[in-house]
Amino acid sequence: MTDYSSRKKFLKKISAGIAGAAFAPGILKAAAAEQSGTEEQPLRLKKYYSPNDNIQIGLIGAGGMGTADANTAITVPGVKLVAACDLYDGRIAEARKNYGNDIFTTRDYRELLQRKDIDAVIVGTPDHWHKDISVEAMNYKKSVYCEKPMVHDITEGADVVAAQNRNKVVFQVGSQGMSSLGNEKAKQLLAAGAIGKLNYAEGFWARNSPEGAWQYPIPADASDKTVDWKMFLNKYPDRPFDAKRFFRWRCYRDYGTGVSGDLFVHLFSSLHFITNSKGPQKIMAMGGLRYWKDGREVPDILMGMFDYPETPEHPPFNLSLRVNFVDGTGDNTYLRLVGSEGSMNVEWDKVTLFHNKAYAPADDPLLATKLKKENSGRYERKTMIEPDATVFKAEDGYKGAHFDHFYNFFSAIREKRNVTEDALFGYRAAAPALLCNDSYFNEKPVKWDPVNLKLV
Numbered sequence: 001m002t003d004y005s006s007r008k009k010f011l012k013k014i015s016a017g018i019a020g021a022a023f024a025p026g027i028l029k030a031a032a033a034e035q036s037g038t039e040e041q042p043l044r045l046k047k048y049y050s051p052n053d054n055i056q057i058g059l060i061g062a063g064g065m066g067t068a069d070a071n072t073a074i075t076v077p078g079v080k081l082v083a084a085c086d087l088y089d090g091r092i093a094e095a096r097k098n099y100g101n102d103i104f105t106t107r108d109y110r111e112l113l114q115r116k117d118i119d120a121v122i123v124g125t126p127d128h129w130h131k132d133i134s135v136e137a138m139n140y141k142k143s144v145y146c147e148k149p150m151v152h153d154i155t156e157g158a159d160v161v162a163a164q165n166r167n168k169v170v171f172q173v174g175s176q177g178m179s180s181l182g183n184e185k186a187k188q189l190l191a192a193g194a195i196g197k198l199n200y201a202e203g204f205w206a207r208n209s210p211e212g213a214w215q216y217p218i219p220a221d222a223s224d225k226t227v228d229w230k231m232f233l234n235k236y237p238d239r240p241f242d243a244k245r246f247f248r249w250r251c252y253r254d255y256g257t258g259v260s261g262d263l264f265v266h267l268f269s270s271l272h273f274i275t276n277s278k279g280p281q282k283i284m285a286m287g288g289l290r291y292w293k294d295g296r297e298v299p300d301i302l303m304g305m306f307d308y309p310e311t312p313e314h315p316p317f318n319l320s321l322r323v324n325f326v327d328g329t330g331d332n333t334y335l336r337l338v339g340s341e342g343s344m345n346v347e348w349d350k351v352t353l354f355h356n357k358a359y360a361p362a363d364d365p366l367l368a369t370k371l372k373k374e375n376s377g378r379y380e381r382k383t384m385i386e387p388d389a390t391v392f393k394a395e396d397g398y399k400g401a402h403f404d405h406f407y408n409f410f411s412a413i414r415e416k417r418n419v420t421e422d423a424l425f426g427y428r429a430a431a432p433a434l435l436c437n438d439s440y441f442n443e444k445p446v447k448w449d450p451v452n453l454k455l456v
């Protein structure tokens, strides 16, 4: 069980100079490895890989994120992209341009999955295809890197977990922040008592642009000739070709998962990783469609409130999340954890730890002595004060969370072990995000059992 007793213990633990890694790298690294519970550390980059270590990948869904994923994946030594699949011809042409004319391409993901030369696939499709393609890929014994949220609906989660367990392949969800130095440092600091006892967390995503609000450009040649529209629909209602639905799928509930599925899920993944939490037991969301009234079916402002029960891993705490697509503060995101003795802002390459200067419990013996001295009329010499904020920053040249996430994925394949953001973790991160939509549309709180993964 985590010791969340006090910052003093933490300070003692890592010596007076709290500046952390710079002062006590050995201790912190050892603590990080011990406390994080990840099997990923330390990251080791070999320069050369034997042919046995080579991993051949296929990309399914070669749009914005799928391409970004593939571009990062192939920077991991020993990884080669040999195939790409997409439903829009323009994206297939783009993939050939990016990865070579000799790659195998298709509109039908099943043709890609049947290929023996592919060890792992990236699933970068819209959300309503994640479960089907991931399960099928695992049944073909492919390892899978599936974009977030892992599923489109909570009823789909169990199938993905079962497929991973049954096929014993590596399955990782694409909330890359979890693999970052920043998330690992935050996890270590929390466990060491740096902010005292956790009682609250908050996070947001703010955006204020058409693309930020999902109004992506629609290619001039978009039509039912260049797009496999019927395949795109999956099991959802048939309708005539609609380029907006295809290229701006996030705006429609049949294909996307709203702002919570798109963005809250990243915050849940990081928070659950840092706190070792399985998730909240009560979920309530409110919001509205305030500005981007382009036919979309989901709100552009959403606030979620979540109640995390006391568990062996963490004390009880509350979480507040919001997304605002009409936010004049600009394009930014934030995750903050607050405890009885301080707080920390968590970024992927930086953690800022704030100490609560006002902290002075009534029974603090040091404070009592100080007051006694002050009242005695004697000269009370001033003391040195600790900095109110300590900043932990990644070293220059850090390759970033996205690289680390792919590195962890491929290392797990090579070393035949699991990753932290596996199907079960991915399900637990997706569920409260998806249940925000239920709460918002049904206008009521939702009760969730995060241990047994069921509605209460």
Ligand SMILES: NC(=O)c1ccc[n+]([C@@H]2O[C@H](COP(=O)([O-])OP(=O)(O)OC[C@H]3O[C@@H](n4cnc5c(N)ncnc54)[C@H](O)[C@@H]3O)[C@@H](O)[C@H]2O)c1
Pocket (backbone or CB within 6 Å): 060, 061, 062, 063, 064, 065, 066, 085, 086, 087, 088, 091, 107, 109, 124, 125, 126, 127, 129, 147, 148, 149, 174, 175, 176, 231, 232, 246, 247, 262
């Ligand atoms: N991890 C992150 O930071 C991050 C960032 C952005 C998006 N994403 C996730 O990545 C996924 C893709 O988002 P995007 O912004 O790249 O969307 P996108 O529309 O740019 O790309 C999706 C692509 O999938 C293709 N596609 C649709 N159905 C398919 C199918 N059955 N088979 C093959 N291809 C299919 C489309 O033609 C399109 O090219 C989403 O799940 C999204 O949530 C993650």
